[in-house]
Amino acid sequence: MEKTVVILGGDLAPEGRAVLEAAGVTTIATPPYIDRSKVIAAMQAHRPDAVIVRLLAEQLGAEEMEAGGRLRHIAKHGVGTNDINVAAATARGIPVTMTTGSNGHSVAEHALALIMALVKDLPRQDALIRDGIWDKNRYHGRELRGQHLGIVGFGFIGQTLARMAQVIGMVVSAFDPHTPDHAFADGVTRDIDLDALLGKADIVSLHCPLTPETVNLIDGRRIRMMKPGALLINTARGEVVEERALVSALEDGHIAAAGLDSFAMEPPGIDNPLVHLSNTLVTPHVAGVTLDAKRAVSVMSAEQVLAIFKGETPAPRFLAR
Incomplete structure (x- = not known):
């Protein structure tokens, strides 16, 4: 599967990255809490088919979504999508998924x-x-x-x-x-x-x-x-x-x-x-990132990315609206 996924704001747990790599997906992770300019630069440099959002300094907006030119999916590493402009994604036909229940x-x-x-x-x-x-x-x-x-x-x-x-x-x-x-x-x-x-x-x-x-x-x-x-x-x-x-x-x-x-x-x-x-x-916003939860969230977000690539429709409970 010749696809590229950029993980915005810190890497996945090894188990989640392995899910993507086993499917032949190229993965690139950025440091945590990057700002809009660095997000745009990463999108332009790697032109991802999907992004997985972890920790951003600013909301992922329309300009960032369009910067890479071929974004098809935004997966939230967790359930809080306040750092994603879901309305902007919806307007562009980009589904936003969450890892509901994982952590x-x-x-x-x-x-x-x-x-x-x-x-x-x-x-x-x-x-x-x-x-x-x-x-x-x-x-x-x-x-x-x-x-x-x-x-x-x-x-x-x-x-x-x-x-x-x-x-x-x-x-x-x-x-x-x-x-x-x-x-x-x-x-x-x-x-x-x-x-x-x-x-x-x-x-x-x-x-x-x-x-x-x-x-x-x-x-x-x-x-x-x-x-x-x-x-x-x-x-x-x-x-x-x-x-x-x-x-x-x-x-x-x-x-x-x-x-x-x-x-x-x-x-x-x-x-x-x-x-x-x-x-x-x-504590530093770690309630949902125990080692166990991070593995579960990483694997679920990676699986959601692959499902979208395969043309599958996520269950409603996993879709941000």
Whole structure:
């Protein structure tokens, strides 16, 4: 198969690259977080038949799509397509696919890990011991059992986290106007009012996609509606949260702590207070890229590319719209 695929923003896992190479596809990977000019240069240099999008500094737009002259497919290495102008791709007859379900368990586990680390006071205890302080009176850990987890966005990831939390003994409710009623089963309460959920949850975990409707969904007003002393967990997209308002609420103690895997600007600037506050636990947008998930996502995105090359139509759940 004489085809070329450019992987934009970092290489695939070896298993994914092997899928393409076994089919005779030429693959080229760029460094992570390249800007538009470098994307255009790569498209012009390699004239790919398809691209796999990993980590870009700017959205993949119409000019980049047209730069190579023969682009037939855009595959997202993951499920968040906010870094792709899907409307521009659709207008040009270029399908955009996602690896739906491939890394959901990893993201849900990461959210739970952030919750447990903060509730059990682990980052602060680790810092105290490293400073030579052994004082059990400074331990502020709590039980998760009986605490109210409010999930915003109840797709596959939110539902997976809910099941995990219920096993621990947490009370779970969720807000998602797009998820059908039958998903709210086995004791998960459907909240039809986001403000009401925020006002009663001990822990709020965000799992909604980034859309025009969800930009700053958790804004200053809603942050102040959260239960005093609550925790905020974000393994979705940084732009879902109004960061300045979150900083203010963390500094004055209205929000006890935040576990953040994503930021409005990535990588965040060194002057971003969220990476310096003592009551934040931060990770570099890695919830969905465990070794297991990266293999699964890489293989699925490579298989989707080959399917398009063969003229196959992806299942609707894999198509971005």
